[in-house]
Amino acid sequence: MLFAIDFFTRRLAQGAIIVVAIALLIFTLLRVVPGDPVRLMLGPMVSATVAEETAKELGLRDPIIVQFGRYIGQVLQGDFGRSFVRSAQGGSTGGSRGESTFDASNRAPVIDLIATTLPYSLLLAGLAFLISLAVALPLGIWAGLNAGKWPDRLALYLSSILVSLPNVWLGLVFIFLISAKAGWLPAIGYQNWTYAILPALVLAVELIPVIVRSVSVSVSSNLLEPYVSVGQIRGLTRRRMIIAHVLRNSSIPLLNLLGIQAVGLVLGALFVVEYLFNYPGIGLLMINAVFQRDFPIIQAIAIFSCAALVVVNILVDFASTTIDRRLQY
Amino acid sequence: MSQQAIVQPAPGKPAKHRSLGANIFLQAAGAGEFRIGAVIFVGVILLSIIAPTLLGLSATKFNVGLKFSPPFPVEGWVWPHFFGTDQLGRDLLVRSLIGLRNALMIGIASVIGMFVIGSAIGMVAGYVGGWTNLILMRITDAQMSIPVIILAITILGVTRPTPLTVILVFILAGWPGYARIARSATMSERRKEYVRAAKILGATDLRVLLVHIAPNILPPVAFVAVLDVARMMIFEAILGFIGIGIQPPTPTFGTIIADGTKYLLNAWWITTIPGLLLAVSLCSINLMGGALERSRNKILQGVS
Numbered sequence: 349m350l351f352a353i354d355f356f357t358r359r360l361a362q363g364a365i366i367v368v369a370i371a372l373l374i375f376t377l378l379r380v381v382p383g384d385p386v387r388l389m390l391g392p393m394v395s396a397t398v399a400e401e402t403a404k405e406l407g408l409r410d411p412i413i414v415q416f417g418r419y420i421g422q423v424l425q426g427d428f429g430r431s432f433v434r435s436a437q438g439g440s441t442g443g444s445r446g447e448s449t450f451d452a453s454n455r456a457p458v459i460d461l462i463a464t465t466l467p468y469s470l471l472l473a474g475l476a477f478l479i480s481l482a483v484a485l486p487l488g489i490w491a492g493l494n495a496g497k498w499p500d501r502l503a504l505y506l507s508s509i510l511v512s513l514p515n516v517w518l519g520l521v522f523i524f525l526i527s528a529k530a531g532w533l534p535a536i537g538y539q540n541w542t543y544a545i546l547p548a549l550v551l552a553v554e555l556i557p558v559i560v561r562s563v564s565v566s567v568s569s570n571l572l573e574p575y576v577s578v579g580q581i582r583g584l585t586r587r588r589m590i591i592a593h594v595l596r597n598s599s600i601p602l603l604n605l606l607g608i609q610a611v612g613l614v615l616g617a618l619f620v621v622e623y624l625f626n627y628p629g630i631g632l633l634m635i636n637a638v639f640q641r642d643f644p645i646i647q648a649i650a651i652f653s654c655a656a657l658v659v660v661n662i663l664v665d666f667a668s669t670t671i672d673r674r675l676q677y
Numbered sequence: 678m679s680q681q682a683i684v685q686p687a688p689g690k691p692a693k694h695r696s697l698g699a700n701i702f703l704q705a706a707g708a709g710e711f712r713i714g715a716v717i718f719v720g721v722i723l724l725s726i727i728a729p730t731l732l733g734l735s736a737t738k739f740n741v742g743l744k745f746s747p748p749f750p751v752e753g754w755v756w757p758h759f760f761g762t763d764q765l766g767r768d769l770l771v772r773s774l775i776g777l778r779n780a781l782m783i784g785i786a787s788v789i790g791m792f793v794i795g796s797a798i799g800m801v802a803g804y805v806g807g808w809t810n811l812i813l814m815r816i817t818d819a820q821m822s823i824p825v826i827i828l829a830i831t832i833l834g835v836t837r838p839t840p841l842t843v844i845l846v847f848i849l850a851g852w853p854g855y856a857r858i859a860r861s862a863t864m865s866e867r868r869k870e871y872v873r874a875a876k877i878l879g880a881t882d883l884r885v886l887l888v889h890i891a892p893n894i895l896p897p898v899a900f901v902a903v904l905d906v907a908r909m910m911i912f913e914a915i916l917g918f919i920g921i922g923i924q925p926p927t928p929t930f931g932t933i934i935a936d937g938t939k940y941l942l943n944a945w946w947i948t949t950i951p952g953l954l955l956a957v958s959l960c961s962i963n964l965m966g967g968a969l970e971r972s973r974n975k976i977l978q979g980v981s
Contacts, residue, residue: 362818369819374831504710508967512959514911516918517934517952524941524949616824620915634827635919638834650827657822 355666363658367651368420374650375416378643423651428458429644431637458648461633469622469629472544473614476551483552484559491560492567492598493590503564507557515617519550519624536626547625554617555610562605566598573597600668607664608657615653697976698896704972705900705965714964721958722781725774732757734768748946760954761946763936772928773951777958779929783840784909787847788902794848795855796895800886802856803863814860817853825850825912833921840923843916847909855898862894897973903966907959914955930955 386403403409407418422429434456491503526546527535535546570576571594579589622631630649637645695703705711729735734757747754748761748769760769802813828850836842866872867890875885916922917931925932930951937947 366815366819366822370823373819374823377832504967508710508963509960512907512956512963514914514930514952514955514959516915516931517948517956520934520938520941520948521952524945528942612821612824616826619826619830620919623919635830638830638921646831650823650831653824653827654822657824661822 352666355669356662359662359665363655363662366658367655370654371420371423371647371651372416374647375419376412378646379412379415419647426459428462428648428651430455430457431461431645432642433640434461434642434645458644461645462630462648462652465628465630465633468538468544468627469618469631471541472548472551472622472627472629473618475544475548476555476614477610479548479552480555480559484556485563487556488560488563489567489595491564493571495564495568495571500564500568503560507560510553511557513553515550515554515620516624518553519547519621522546522550523625538628543625543627547621547627550621550624551614551617554613558605558609558613559602562601563598566601567594570594570598596671600672603664603667603671607660611660612657615657696896697893698899701897701900701969701973701976704976705968708968708972710964711968714961714968717957717961718965721777721954721961725777728774729771732768732771734758734771739765739767745940745944747944748950760950761944763933763947764940764944769933769947769951772933773930773954776928776930776933776951777954779840779923779927780910780913780955781906781958783844783847783913783923784906787844787851787909788905790844790848791851791905792855792899792902795852796859796891796898798852799856799859800863800890800894803860804867804882804886804890806864810860813856817856820850820853823850826915829912829916830919830921833916838916838921838924843913843922847912851905851909855902858898859894862898863890866890866893897977900969900973901966903969904963907962907966910955910959910962 386399386406386408390399390402400409407415410418419429432455487503487506491500494500523535523546526532533546534543537543571590576589576594579593580586618629619631619634621627622629623635626632630652633645634649636642637649706715744762744764744766746758746762746766749759754761758768758770760773762768763772798813802810825847829846832846832849833842863886872885872889875889880889913922914930914934917929918935919931920935922931923929933951934948937944937949937951940947
């Protein structure tokens with residue numbers, strides 16, 4: 349118990365520093381690049397003085413570090429600011445409609461936008477993890493138990509092929525074959541959970557090779573450890589040895605992998621896949637925000653995804669030390 | 678296990694004759710999947726060098742009379758447009774081959790960049806240790822917690838993307854991985870006898886790092902970097918698809934695929950066939966890279 353408290357305080361403190369550093373990096377990057385968000389909010393027809401006033405009002409003319417300090421202060425109170433272009437009623441108010449439609453208090457709070465899109469993304473990611481684990485775990489274990497034989501080769505070639513399929517292309521092929529030609533599954537937008545299946549399949553194809561490789565390597569190297577033969581000499585059956593000991597010991601690298609690589613991979617691929625399928629999740633929100641230079645949304649999503657990765661890492665390390673007490677973090 | 682039998686040095690023959698890099702490469706070259714990958718890869722490269730001139734086609738020339746011509750086995754295809762033509766009558770075979778060249782160039786350049794920068798920083802961190810090590814490694818920690826795509830779309834979405842900025846973004850996103858590997862390898866080499874001997878003989882730190890440590894730790898890392906070339910090529914296609922990669926009229930896989938989405942139902946080949954070429958090329962690279970990675974693991978675990 350003491351260990352757990354010590355572990356979490358130490359790691360959470362480190363994690364918080366990392367998240368703040370990332371926030372500063374993204375914040376600075378967004379402000380040093382060319383392109384004035386005020387122009388996007390108000391449209392090109394507004395006079396320079398009005399644009400300048402609005403910018404001052406929104407605090408966009410202060411030094412970056414002052415803006416950042418203010419921003420972090422707000423974030424700590426749970427306020428991620430308001431979108432530059434989206435109104436609270438949905439739809440975007442940016443563009444050429446002039447100053448009359450622009451109202452600083454009518455813009456959607458970023459936290460609300462994220463809260464409405466996040467469940468969709470979680471559904472998609474969860475489904476992708478389920479599919480990929482259902483395929484990759486049996487295949488990986490089978491390949492690991494038969495290292496060097498044909499199941500191993502099969503897993504090797506299969507994962508080499510899957511890892512080579514670019515997700516944008518695969519998504520379009522799925523849309524064309526499964527949705528447009530065969531009509532088995534819907535593809536574009538979101539109406540019910542079946543709309544998440546095709547994008548989840550694309551994500552799963554990206555995850556499967558990573559999981560298969562790690563599981564098979566881990567299982568096959570554990571089989572070579574002395575404890576396996578010792579257990580069998582002492583009268584445990586091979587089946588029991590594998591189920592109770594080899595698989596348990598192989599799960600540590602798998603946990604590490606699922607935490608660091610897989611969550612990172614899914615986070616990255618989510619943006620592309622949601623954009624591709626026009627799936628109303630957090631990734632589509634992010635990509636649209638990039639096109640509209642909606643800085644508060646970009647910052648908030650970058651901070652959220654980075655914090656998610658950090659937290660997952662901490663949990664994974666904690667789980668690993670609980671499984672194997674020899675590990676030190 | 679026949680794979681191992683072929684490549685392991687026969688007993689009696691001095692095993693240390695070749696360098697570590699050569700050993701890894703030769704062992705990998707014996708593997709079946711490496712050969713398959715190499716044959717496909719060389720074939721695709723030759724095709725991309727020869728085919729555009731041989732067929733006398735241009736990647737950007739319009740021919741509206743020939744638009745939406747289907748690919749080879751489909752009825753109605755026109756010689757010599759094996760991959761068909763797109764909405765402007767441009768030949769898709771030549772476009773995708775040029776796109777492949779661009780993707781390969783970007784992939785290789787960015788991986789070389791992240792390898793050089795990452796290894797240099799990692800080696801310094803591992804060799805000097807102390808505060809330098811701590812600070813550099815915390816920086817890599819921080820950077821590894823941003824997904825590449827977020828970094829890329831944040832930077833490229835708000836600046837004007839050129840091949841150089843795309844490469845720079847990939848390098849920025851990719852160096853921490855290499856820094857970590859190089860650091861841990863350097864830390865374990867630092868205490869070995871040959872390093873101490875070199876120091877006693879009066880070698881400077883820079884000389885020890887470049888002449889003695891680098892040749893021992895970098896080849897294994899470099900071989901695994903082959904897999905990253907394929908990853909970067911996929912990222913390049915993704916960026917092009919979103920519209921923040923290299924801009925038209927330069928053909929890249931991303932822009933070709935994005936162009937084709939509008940015509941997916943009528944002219945399915947615009948998107949699918951060039952993508953298939955990309956997938957095949959990536960697969961060949963991945964097969965080679967995977968074989969190199971496995972032989973590296975085998976040799977490193979076997980020798981040391």
